[in-house]
Every structure is written in C-alpha cells, then in structure tokens.
Amino acid sequence: MKAINTFLYTCVFILLSVSASVAQTETANYTVTFQGTWSDMTHPIANFPSNAHWSDLVGVTHNSNVVFVGAGLFATLGIENVAEGGIDDDFNEEIQNAITAGNAHISIDQPFDVFSPTSSASVSITADKDFPLLSLASMIAPSPDWMIQVNSLSLLDNNGNWIPSITMDLFPYDAGTEEGDTYSFNNPETIPQEPISSLQNIAPFSNEKVGTLTVSLVSLGVDDIAEKTPIYISTDVATKSIQIYNTSNTRIQQIEIYDAFGNRIKQSRSSTNETREVISLPSVKSGLYFIKLRSENGTITKKVVF
Incomplete structure (x- = not known):
C-alpha cells in the first residue's frame, strides 16, 4: 500500500509539473489544418469573386536561423509567386536550400479539399525538436498578391515541451509585390517592392478573419x-x-x-x-x-x- 501511495503521489507531482504541456521527445506528430472562413458574408463587397478559392497550403518546419515569410519583411521570390499566382516552385527551392543548409526539416504542399473560399486543407507532419518552427502561406485567389501567412510558429513552449494544441485566427496580407485593390490578376508590379503588410479592415476585406489555423498533437515520437x-x-x-x-x-x-x-x-x-x-x-x-x-x-x- 505504501509503495502504491508513493507512486500515486509521484504521478500527481508530475501532473502538476507538466501542466498543459507535453514532455519533450525528439519528434512529435501533428495535424496542421487551415479552415477558410473568407466569404461574401464575412467580407461583403459587391463584386465578391464567383471563383474565390485558395492555392495549395505550402509551408515548412525549420529552425530560427531562417525566416521564410512575415509581416514587415520583403517577400522572397518564392513567396511573391505563391501570393500572385499560387505557384510554389521557387518557394520549394527556397525550402530545399534551407534543408541543405541544415536550417529546415520538411516541406508542406497540401491542396484544399474543394474549390471554395470556405474549404480546408489538412496535413500530418512529424516535427523535430531541432526544427520546431512552422511557417505557412496560401494565396487568396483571385487577387493581385494577397495571401495568408504564418511566420515561425513554435511547436515547443518556453520549457522545451511540445505544445498539445494551437489555434489561431488568420487575416489577409498584401505581399507588396503587385498593384491592385480588387480581386484581379495581372496587375502592374509594385515598384519599389513594399514590405508584407496586413489587409485587415482594408477594402475589399473587413475586420473579420479569413480562416483559422489549428495545430494538434497526435502522438509523441x-x-x-x-x-x-x-x-x-x-x-x-x-x-x-x-x-x-x-x-x-x-x-x-x-x-x-x-x-x-x-x-x-x-x-x-x-x-x-x-x-x-x-x-x-x-x-x-x-x-x-x-x-x-x-x-x-x-x-x-x-x-x-x-
């Protein structure tokens, strides 16, 4: 009985210590899901596009030695092509270069389930403790250079533990590479290039989010x-x-x-x-x-x- 009580006391002590985090292992399996909420109801405008949709959800897990996208930064060629046309060839090359340099782990390229602004994209990843940051992007289409972006979201907490679940609202961003303020393609280039900036509450967008990102721990490695x-x-x-x-x-x-x-x-x-x-x-x-x-x-x- 004494041995059992000691064990149970240890369990309670460990439970209080770990709180809402998960003990760190070398790897952890996550599901990454982006659910679009962008529509003519959340972002009302007279000419809301009938062919509204998202380009593939692209991304990468990496370390802090590299940044792929972020507000206030200038878009790389890869991010520019994703934001303007949903083309990810150059972005994938940037990821591969980072992998070769030892700064990135895995790339993400996930189509949405249906052709719709309220569709979703979900992908399973295995995160590594040496590459705990997640960056993502997807084109808001049709548009000049509008997108959603996630910059270096950490899957580890400050104590180095895997975070069980992350939910965050995502808002529209302008990549700063092409002119235009309506849902349209093939606009003049922005010269000089401008930093990536928020389009929240800037026409044709309202103050509402355009989607929700959920990152859920599935299992430990x-x-x-x-x-x-x-x-x-x-x-x-x-x-x-x-x-x-x-x-x-x-x-x-x-x-x-x-x-x-x-x-x-x-x-x-x-x-x-x-x-x-x-x-x-x-x-x-x-x-x-x-x-x-x-x-x-x-x-x-x-x-x-x-």
Whole structure:
C-alpha cells in the first residue's frame, strides 16, 4: 500500500509539473489544418469573386536561423509567386536550400479539399525538436498578391515541451509585390517592392478573419525512457494504442497504466522480452497517462498523452 501511495503521489507531482504541456521527445506528430472562413458574408463587397478559392497550403518546419515569410519583411521570390499566382516552385527551392543548409526539416504542399473560399486543407507532419518552427502561406485567389501567412510558429513552449494544441485566427496580407485593390490578376508590379503588410479592415476585406489555423498533437515520437534500459515508448492517438519497443534482451515482467488521477486502467503480468508490444486502449479518453514498467533492471515510470 505504501509503495502504491508513493507512486500515486509521484504521478500527481508530475501532473502538476507538466501542466498543459507535453514532455519533450525528439519528434512529435501533428495535424496542421487551415479552415477558410473568407466569404461574401464575412467580407461583403459587391463584386465578391464567383471563383474565390485558395492555392495549395505550402509551408515548412525549420529552425530560427531562417525566416521564410512575415509581416514587415520583403517577400522572397518564392513567396511573391505563391501570393500572385499560387505557384510554389521557387518557394520549394527556397525550402530545399534551407534543408541543405541544415536550417529546415520538411516541406508542406497540401491542396484544399474543394474549390471554395470556405474549404480546408489538412496535413500530418512529424516535427523535430531541432526544427520546431512552422511557417505557412496560401494565396487568396483571385487577387493581385494577397495571401495568408504564418511566420515561425513554435511547436515547443518556453520549457522545451511540445505544445498539445494551437489555434489561431488568420487575416489577409498584401505581399507588396503587385498593384491592385480588387480581386484581379495581372496587375502592374509594385515598384519599389513594399514590405508584407496586413489587409485587415482594408477594402475589399473587413475586420473579420479569413480562416483559422489549428495545430494538434497526435502522438509523441519514440522516446528513450531510461539510459541503461533501452526500452522506448510511442503513442498513437488514431488507434488508441501504446507501442513499447524493447531493443535489448531486457525482460519486462509487468506493465501497468494509470490515468492522471492515479487510477490503474490496465495491467499485464506476462513476462516478455518481445522486441515490440502493442497495448490497445480503445475506450481511453484524451489526457495524460502514466506507464509503469517493471523489468529485471528495476521499475520505470513514463508519462504519455492521448
């Protein structure tokens, strides 16, 4: 009884320590979703375009050594082409150059589900702690050079923990590369080029947002839970399962899973040294849980998130 009380006390202490953040692993799996809300209802104008839509949602995960887009900055050639025509060839080249230089990790190029200003684009990414920043862009079409942009959004909090969920409103921006104040293509070039600037509450836009970005943690990457015991754990929210990777001959004698309040929800006493074991928890709710592993090398406790 004393041992159980000590364990539960430890769980509560850890829960208070992590608060709303998720312990840092080398990688984390996220879903990035942009939901358009731009319409003639939110941004009323007499000639609202009948062919209003978004270009592909493009982006990149990167570190702080590089900036791809941002208010007050001059648009690169890649961002200019995205904003003016939804063309991402040069932007992809800029991303590849950053990857080669060791400043970026993965690129994003996701079409929207339908041809509509209120459609959405969703993509799954694996973020790396060395490249925790997310930058995105998409053309507001048709337009001279209008777009939405996200500049270096961090997926890690100030303590270096993966953030479980981020929701932010997005507003229209002018890339500063082409003239025009109506929904139209092929306008004169802006000379000299101007910095990227907000179009919020500037015609033809109102003060309303044009969309919402949601970044949601799906699962943590594989994490080393003990230096001398090469046992790794990952979670899969979609299948409500926990994967235990045993990369040595260490024999796991017992597995216990507790919720954040110290209630044991699963126990396995089978002794095994299988390389991989999957524990399914089909009815588990979203939240923080603790896995207690007892092996021939001792007991290990690890927190996971669903």
